[in-house]
Amino acid sequence: MRGKVAIIGVGMIPFGELFEMGLEEMVQQAYINCLNSVDKGISTKDIKAAWFGQWSGGGMIGQGALCGASLATMIGNREIPITRTENGCPTGSDAFRNACLGVASGVYDVVLAMGAEKMRDKPGVESLIAAGGGGGGILGLHPSWMLGMGGPVLQALYATRQMHELGYTMEDYARVAVKNHHNGVACPYAHYRFEVTMERVLNSPIVCWPLHLLDCCPQTDGAACAIVCRADIAKSFTDKPVYVLGSNTGLDHKNMWDKHSFVEMLSTVRAARGAFEMAGIKPDDVDFAEIHDCFTNTELMNLEDIGFCKKGEAANLLREGYWNRDGAKPINPSGGLKAHGHPIAATGIGQICENYWQLREEVEPERQVKLKNGIALSHNVGGDAFGVSCVTILSRSL
Amino acid sequence: MVQPAPASPLFWRFNPEIYQRMGMKCSDCGHITYPRRKICPECGSFNVKEHQLSKTGKVHTFCINWTPPPNLEPPIVNVIVDLDGGGRYQGLITEVANPEDVTIGTKVEMVLRKVMTDRGLNIYGYKFRLVEEG
Numbered sequence: 175m176r177g178k179v180a181i182i183g184v185g186m187i188p189f190g191e192l193f194e195m196g197l198e199e200m201v202q203q204a205y206i207n208c209l210n211s212v213d214k215g216i217s218t219k220d221i222k223a224a225w226f227g228q229w230s231g232g233g234m235i236g237q238g239a240l241c242g243a244s245l246a247t248m249i250g251n252r253e254i255p256i257t258r259t260e261n262g263c264p265t266g267s268d269a270f271r272n273a274c275l276g277v278a279s280g281v282y283d284v285v286l287a288m289g290a291e292k293m294r295d296k297p298g299v300e301s302l303i304a305a306g307g308g309g310g311g312i313l314g315l316h317p318s319w320m321l322g323m324g325g326p327v328l329q330a331l332y333a334t335r336q337m338h339e340l341g342y343t344m345e346d347y348a349r350v351a352v353k354n355h356h357n358g359v360a361c362p363y364a365h366y367r368f369e370v371t372m373e374r375v376l377n378s379p380i381v382c383w384p385l386h387l388l389d390c391c392p393q394t395d396g397a398a399c400a401i402v403c404r405a406d407i408a409k410s411f412t413d414k415p416v417y418v419l420g421s422n423t424g425l426d427h428k429n430m431w432d433k434h435s436f437v438e439m440l441s442t443v444r445a446a447r448g449a450f451e452m453a454g455i456k457p458d459d460v461d462f463a464e465i466h467d468c469f470t471n472t473e474l475m476n477l478e479d480i481g482f483c484k485k486g487e488a489a490n491l492l493r494e495g496y497w498n499r500d501g502a503k504p505i506n507p508s509g510g511l512k513a514h515g516h517p518i519a520a521t522g523i524g525q526i527c528e529n530y531w532q533l534r535e536e537v538e539p540e541r542q543v544k545l546k547n548g549i550a551l552s553h554n555v556g557g558d559a560f561g562v563s564c565v566t567i568l569s570r571s572l
Numbered sequence: 573m574v575q576p577a578p579a580s581p582l583f584w585r586f587n588p589e590i591y592q593r594m595g596m597k598c599s600d601c602g603h604i605t606y607p608r609r610k611i612c613p614e615c616g617s618f619n620v621k622e623h624q625l626s627k628t629g630k631v632h633t634f635c636i637n638w639t640p641p642p643n644l645e646p647p648i649v650n651v652i653v654d655l656d657g658g659g660r661y662q663g664l665i666t667e668v669a670n671p672e673d674v675t676i677g678t679k680v681e682m683v684l685r686k687v688m689t690d691r692g693l694n695i696y697g698y699k700f701r702l703v704e705e706g
């Protein structure tokens with residue numbers, strides 16, 4: 175990135191089924207936690223602009239569309255420009271990316287990126303339909319093309335093909351759930367803090383063959399935010415800033431039938447390629463990563479598409495413990511979407527919070543990953559037919 | 573999610589795509605897709621022409637959906653089909669007694685079926701039926 179950007183504070187609330195909290199309270203708590211996290215203190219007046227990641231646009235909470243004024247009201251600051259960002263499951267990461275661009279452009283010194291989502295105010299089925307499991311799922315298309323589609327279907331169509339082309343098995347998929355649940359147990363912010371065994375995953379009900387219930391991430395409420403500033407003033411806020419080396423969005427077709435492959439997502443490939451180029455590093459330089467395991471098979475695909483291993487190798491490496499929290503390249507030490515939860519717009523910024531804490535070695539000792547280069551990556555993929563991906567690369571040094 | 577009414581412009585506009593299976597082929601990169609459009613989504617070329625999609629093909633990938641949206645009886649089989657003559661099509665399998673009969677490479681053909689009902693009106697579209705070998 176040409177203009178250097180640093181994170182000086184992050185804030186998150188524990189993800190979960192937060193029936194006792196509305197969207198506003200979640201946002202306010204994350205914001206307060208974020209301000210309090212700035213080591214040398216910060217005034218709300220220092221923040222000169224904000225980006226509000228919000229995916230459902232009120233569809234989940236029975237309100238009208240949310241906008242910049244929504245966040246302005248929630249944080250009690252109507253003096254700054256605020257833009258709402260929506261870009262599928264990478265919404266939070268893309269709000270963060272735009273916040274970084276606001277600083278990198280030289281227009282603002284200090285800005286805020288907020289992501290928040292209320293998924294569980296609606297009952298289960300309604301919540302899933304609002305999240306894209308709709309009967310007609312139209313978006314300008316004829317219903318006969320979209321009949322019976324939804325999140326699990328989209329991923330199951332990939333999972334079947336991964337089994338066919340790469341030899342992956344349902345056991346390989348279950349192993350991702352076992353790993354990420356194990357990581358989630360130690361994370362105080364995770365939605366699911368319980369272990370699962372292979373047997374439990376494989377005996378859970380089939381949602382959409384080949385995916386079981388425990389191959390799917392939950393519907394989760396949550397909020398997360400980060401404050402970024404010009405790298406050259408970061409030390410006035412903290413002695414341990416974390417730098418943003420690269421942040422990129424990559425795209426692919428929004429219709430499944432246009433995809434070149436069902437074992438690779440070009441959105442992720444493009445997002446990662448651009449982010450690595452911006453950062454001037456290679457996949458091998460990354461110590462650990464938070465990646466988008468909305469379904470277990472997706473994690474394996476992402477690892478390959480980001481470039482952490484060759485296509486078809488991710489499952490073997492998982493079996494060898496390579497991606498474990500104490501392995502060569504820990505993946506989803508927070509528990510990932512699978513255990514930490516997936517409050518859509520909060521997910522990406524939540525990953526950034528986790529990477530910030532891990533790079534500053536501030537997490538619980540049992541889940542602190544070993545740092546070598548002090549570089550972390552986070553990744554989301556989603557939107558229509560998983561056509562949108564964001565990759566963010568953070569580092570302890572510039 | 574908002575459903576368009578059967579009498580809406582969207583349904584009228586898509587008549588050729590649904591009932592004549594009219595798609596698009598790019599003269600520059602060869603990409604075949606639907607619905608018809610002015611710009612190739614694969615390469616950005618404006619050099620595109622109408623292309624009649626085939627009724628037959630082979631299953632490229634599939635899943636067996638035990639938790640379909642309301643109004644659909646589980647299990648349903650979602651498929652992406654490689655059409656003979658090029659292009660892929662997304663839809664549902666119909667008239668299959670045993671979902672396990674569907675696998676990658678299974679030969680299928682499109683048949684016109686009611687796909688949904690909206691305010692008393694039937695909406696028709698294509699589903700895929702297994703082709704008897706022999």
Ligand SMILES: [Zn+2]
Binds near residue numbers: 598599600601602
């Ligand atoms: Zn083309």
